[in-house]
Amino acid sequence: MTSSRDWSMPGTSICYAHLGRLHMQPYFASDGTEYSAWCSPTNTLTDYLQVEFASLKTVVAVSTQGRVQSPAGPTNSFYTKSYLVRYSNDGVTWTDVMESSSPKVFPGNTDRETVVTNTLPTPVVTKYIRVVPQSWSVSVCLRIDILGCDTTAPSCTTNQFLINGPYGVDNSSMTSSRDWSVPGVSVCPAFVGRLHMQPFYGSDGTEYSSWAPPSNTLTDYLQVEFTSLKTVVAVLTQGRAQSTRYPHLDMYTTSYLVRYSDDGAVWTDVMESNAAKVFPGNTDRDTVVTNYLPSPVTMKFIRIVPQSWHSNVCLRIDVLGCDANETGTLSESVNSTRFGTLWGYAGVANAAIPTNNITLNTTRKSKVDCVSLCSLTEQCLIVSFEKTTNLCVGYRITHLIGSFTPGDRNTTPGDNATLYFNYDYATNLGFTSELQSGVSYKISNSRKTQMEAESECQSLNAILIIIYYISQVTQLQNVLLDSPTHMNDVGLFVSGYYDGSNYVDSMGVAVGNRFWELGQPDTNFLCVILTPKGYLKSHDCTDSLYFICSLL
Known part of the structure; x- marks a missing residue:
């Protein structure tokens, strides 16, 4: 690991390149000097952190953090907010990772500790890689890792959600x-273990919201x-989805093994350093955690085997990858647009789908055909497909996600129209860090009145964020407290206004009392801040404040 320049004191480099490893923790020299990340001495657009691999590698993604929090400087918040990626086979001639004929600017961190992973538009084969910061909080600081494999390993030119995307599996395959x-009824069946699955209820009122085993063991698994x-x-x-019926159940898997098989009989662990790799899982029930395998693996079956948990083993999952014999057919079938090709599960829809904001309404032969049509349709951002009627409906708005559950209590999500969302769209517009079950947010960099804020969110096909869950508030609070721009501000505009009798969000739903500060709401003011x-x-709606947009 090398860099363009290191942050130094006279005669001593205190932020040299090898400190820029993901999850590097602070350590101290005999003179008390702290070492905790790579940082450049001044903030420029030309400095970089560079890695030389031992041999040619296929690189698929980059993970970043900022300068680690340490006892010596707990209030410093140094991290890189965006960056370029360059690669080379000889360390002399460099090529930018491109998208739409321009160097791709990857969204970086929004705090110093959370790991942000960006998948490259197309895997690159390289001997060297550089991460080149383009914007930052306070100062350029980085801890990084690179995800990929030896060039002899299988790879994918286009990744898809293999469980819940348009090429995904039926319920019976889980x-x-x-x-x-409970007696006679499975209340946590495997098919409910789909990423972004929302709670639904049986005819007897039983709630279904994730896969879970009846007791916590090291041998249970979820299989696809x-x-x-x-x-x-x-x-x-x-983890287990938060629900209105059980809002305080906090159950998730904190680590797991991955096993795979070609025949469902002989199983192999995903390995690292000659041992079965234990992957870090979730730290709350709703935030999506993505773990790349040390090298891509070809398989017909996959098992996720929990090894540790919070309260109880609970899982909702998806898998990224491609057909083993991929020749570009995936990217051709689901057409590439300016928004990308990563379409995935976004919930289920009942017969009460609203008719406004529809961009297409037709029948198609399959869910793949339906998603392909949406990809080619201007402003089609979310699409539903009903497999019994082949009805394909596309929308130009995105906050439908997670708002639909089966209308008939005797049905399952597999019996209803499945919603798909273009997840690349959020990344390409700079929306980051999924909150509750798919909610991606973007905090503004400029102040506006609430009416102006609503207009700017709408220009992104988004809305001012609607606060549904305590977990959303907690995670956003952590982001705000770690941001020098926002931590000392009065607050940020979110969805909500006083209609003369009650506070309601932009969907017309009353804003729950459990979220309000003591003594609030104050009906002398008409808008809501977090x-x-x-x-x-x-x-006051006419005050100029930062604000939070939500795509989902």
Whole structure:
């Protein structure tokens, strides 16, 4: 690991390149000097952190953090907010990672500790790689890792969600070692273990919101059988979905093994350093955690085997990868647009889908055909497909996601129209860090009135964020407290206004009392802000404040 320049004191480099390793923790020299990240001595657009590999590698993604929090400087918040990626085979001639004929500016960190992983538009084969910061908080600082494999390993030119995307599996293809059951009824069946699955209810009122076994063991697993051999590059996980019925159940898997098989009989662990790799799981129930495999693996079956958990083993999952014999057919079938090709599950829809904001309404032969049509349709950002009628409906708005559940309590999500969302769209517009079940947010860099803020969000096909869950507030509060720009501000505009009798969000739903600061809302003011302390508070709509947009 080398760099253009290191942050130094007279005679001593205190932020040299090898400190720029992901998850590097602070350590101290005998003179008390702290070492905790790579940083450049001044903020420029030309400095870089560089890695030379031992041999040619296929690189698929870059992960970053900022300068680690340490006892010596707990209030310093140094991190890189955006960067370029360059690669070379000889360390002399460099090429930018491109998108739409321009160097791609990757969204970086929004705090110093959270790992942000960016997948390259197309894997690159390289001996050297450079991360070149383009914007930052306070100062350029980086801790990084590179995800990929030896060039002899299988790879994917286009990744897809292999469980929940348009090429995904039916409910019957998801099985498990055991399901949590009450007499005669499985209440946590395997098919409910889909990423972004929202709670739904049986005819007897039983809630279904994730896969879970009846007890916590190291041998239970959630298994998926693919329709054909797949090359798998990454696994994504969540815990049990938060629900209105059980809002305080906090259950998730904190680590797991990955096993794979070609026949469902002989199983192999994903390995690292000659041992079964234990992947870090979730730290809350809703945030999506993505783990790339040390090298892509070809398989017909995959098992996720929990090894540790919070309260109880609970899982919602998806897998990134491609057909093992991929020749570009995936990217041709689901057409590449300016928004990208990563379409995935976004919930289920009942017969009450609203008719406004529809961009297409037709029948198609398959869900792949339906998603392809949406990809080619201007402003089609979310699409539903009903497999019994082949009805394909596309929308120009995105906040439908997660708002639909089966209308008939005797049906399952597989019986309803499946919603798909273009997840690349969020990344390309700079939306980051999924909150509750798919909600991606973007905090503004300029102050506006609430009416102006709503208009700017709408220009992104987004809305001012609607606060549904305590987990959203907690995670946003952590971001605000770690941001020098926002931590000392009165708050940021979110969705909500006083209609003369009650506070309601932009969907017309009353804003719950549990979110309000003590003594709030104050009906002398007409709009709502989220404070850095994690409460909602009413505020003057004409004040100019930062604000939070939400795509989903």
